[in-house]
Amino acid sequence: MASDSWAQALTRLCVCVYDKAAQSLLNKLIRSNLVNTTNQVEVLQRDPTSPLYSVKSFEELRLKPQLLQGVYAMGFNRPSKIQETALPMMLAEPPQNLIAQSQSGTGKTAAFVLAMLSHVDPENKWPQCMCVSPTYELALQTGKVIEQMGKFYPEVQLVYAIRGNKLERGTKLQEQIVIGTPGTVLDWCQKLKFIDPRKIKVFVLDEADVMIATQGHQDQSIRIQRMLPKTCQMLLFSATFEDTVWNFAKRIVPDPNIIKLKREEETLDTIKQYYVICNSKEEKFQALCNIYGAITIAQAMIFCHTRKTAGWLAGELSREGHQVALLSGEMQVEQRAAVIERFRDGKEKVLVTTNVCARGIDVEQVSVVINFDLPVDKDGNPDNETYLHRIGRTGRFGKRGLAINMVDSRFSMNILDRIQEHFNKKIEKLDTDDLDEIEKIAN
Numbered sequence: 431m432a433s434d435s436w437a438q439a440l441t442r443l444c445v446c447v448y449d450k451a452a453q454s455l456l457n458k459l460i461r462s463n464l465v466n467t468t469n470q471v472e473v474l475q476r477d478p479t480s481p482l483y484s485v486k487s488f489e490e491l492r493l494k495p496q497l498l499q500g501v502y503a504m505g506f507n508r509p510s511k512i513q514e515t516a517l518p519m520m521l522a523e524p525p526q527n528l529i530a531q532s533q534s535g536t537g538k539t540a541a542f543v544l545a546m547l548s549h550v551d552p553e554n555k556w557p558q559c560m561c562v563s564p565t566y567e568l569a570l571q572t573g574k575v576i577e578q579m580g581k582f583y584p585e586v587q588l589v590y591a592i593r594g595n596k597l598e599r600g601t602k603l604q605e606q607i608v609i610g611t612p613g614t615v616l617d618w619c620q621k622l623k624f625i626d627p628r629k630i631k632v633f634v635l636d637e638a639d640v641m642i643a644t645q646g647h648q649d650q651s652i653r654i655q656r657m658l659p660k661t662c663q664m665l666l667f668s669a670t671f672e673d674t675v676w677n678f679a680k681r682i683v684p685d686p687n688i689i690k691l692k693r694e695e696e697t698l699d700t701i702k703q704y705y706v707i708c709n710s711k712e713e714k715f716q717a718l719c720n721i722y723g724a725i726t727i728a729q730a731m732i733f734c735h736t737r738k739t740a741g742w743l744a745g746e747l748s749r750e751g752h753q754v755a756l757l758s759g760e761m762q763v764e765q766r767a768a769v770i771e772r773f774r775d776g777k778e779k780v781l782v783t784t785n786v787c788a789r790g791i792d793v794e795q796v797s798v799v800i801n802f803d804l805p806v807d808k809d810g811n812p813d814n815e816t817y818l819h820r821i822g823r824t825g826r827f828g829k830r831g832l833a834i835n836m837v838d839s840r841f842s843m844n845i846l847d848r849i850q851e852h853f854n855k856k857i858e859k860l861d862t863d864d865l866d867e868i869e870k871i872a873n
């Protein structure tokens with residue numbers, strides 16, 4: 431029995447770790463722009479008496495012309511919120527250490543890539559900048575950004591320290607930038623000696639929150655950091671900043687400057703919420719058809735509790751002539767990204783998904799969210815946070831959103847009541863047999 435529950439706990443842990451890295455990768459794959467934010471950055475300087483520099487243009491940074499060209503070729507016109515303060519700190523002389531936290535998509539990767547490329551001396555044919563990422567796939571994504579931004583700077587070369595990249599014993603790397611996962615980077619420095627860690631000038635630890643969720647990565651990262659010279663610039667990035675991440679960050683980055691960008695608050699204020707009473711999933715489907723018959727819905731996201739329901743519903747909707755995209759648990763991250771991309775491009779108008787699949791992804795233009803099943807946690811209690819996250823995405827940046835909840839039992843009615851109570855916001859009843867009533871909600 432004991433070993434059984436231990437195995438179960440381990441499986442849960444693996445799923446959770448995979449989930450974090452997978453979510454992060456998914457966001458990178460589907461993101462083509464900066465995330466819109468109106469929040470201010472919070473800056474804590476190591477030396478509070480020194481003036482705080484922030485830049486409004488890339489020119490002000492006095493970048494090498496090849497790099498400025500690379501930045502513009504990527505379509506960046508001006509630094510993002512986090513880049514405005516992070517870049518001057520990272521490019522300062524003498525180099526400054528930095529811990530930066532901001533949600534995914536706010537320009538962290540682009541910032542540290544620019545810092546690494548700026549600090550490289552292309553004449554020196556040995557590793558000078560090192561970046562560790564939690565997974566092979568995430569390392570590849572960062573590598574791609576380095577390649578894009580360094581497109582006009584071909585003297586600077588990049589090597590991937592990832593499992594599977596086997597080099598001959600005795601190799602001395604000539605590439606100036608190393609990007610990899612902690613285990614392989616550690617081996618390349620310590621056991622195989624492909625890299626001389628004492629020559630590293632910039633050390634980046636990316637996705638610290640994902641990193642510490644993986645067994646062993648924390649220790650390996652600290653061991654790498656211990657081999658670097660005192661003068662090496664240490665930079666750490668994270669999307670979230672709970673205590674565990676903070677404690678780890680302090681061990682990796684001595685005397686840090688700290689930059690934080692608050693997450694955009696999700697709110698239910700601009701969203702009209704309704705519920706519909708049904709008796710079965712077939713009735714819920716009929717109610718959905720009635721809604722579609724009465725109002726024009728540009729794009730909708732429909733959330734189901736299980737993969738099975740999501741698959742069934744997607745099939746029924748397709749038969750009704752809707753163009754449906756289905757996000758399903760068994761899909762690879764790349765497949766999920768492709769589905770989301772098609773939906774974002776408007777190729778499909780309805781996205782049916784389970785909550786697990788959709789966690790953490792942003793599709794901003796959705797105007798209608800339908801909870802085909804209400805979100806509950808594993809103990810059967812209302813999952814308020816998920817509710818807010820699902821619904822909160824519809825009414826962003828001043829747009830008005832519409833949320834419709836399907837109730838099919840006393841149990842789900844109770845969940846709905848508790849959600850209502852939690853947010854202290856009324857969810858109105860909607861009769862989907864009454865076309866006039868449905869039409870009204872669209873106004």
Ligand SMILES: Nc1ncnc2c1ncn2[C@@H]1O[C@H](COP(=O)(O)OP(=O)(O)OP(=O)(O)O)[C@@H](O)[C@H]1O
Binds near residue numbers: 457458464532535538
């Ligand atoms: N200054 C900028 N102007 C315009 N676009 C930018 C700028 N900086 C970054 N981007 C783009 O915005 C998107 C998000 O940037 P980036 O990947 O650097 O963010 P991030 O905070 O590292 O997020 P993640 O951790 O999810 O990768 C990318 O498509 C990137 O090319």
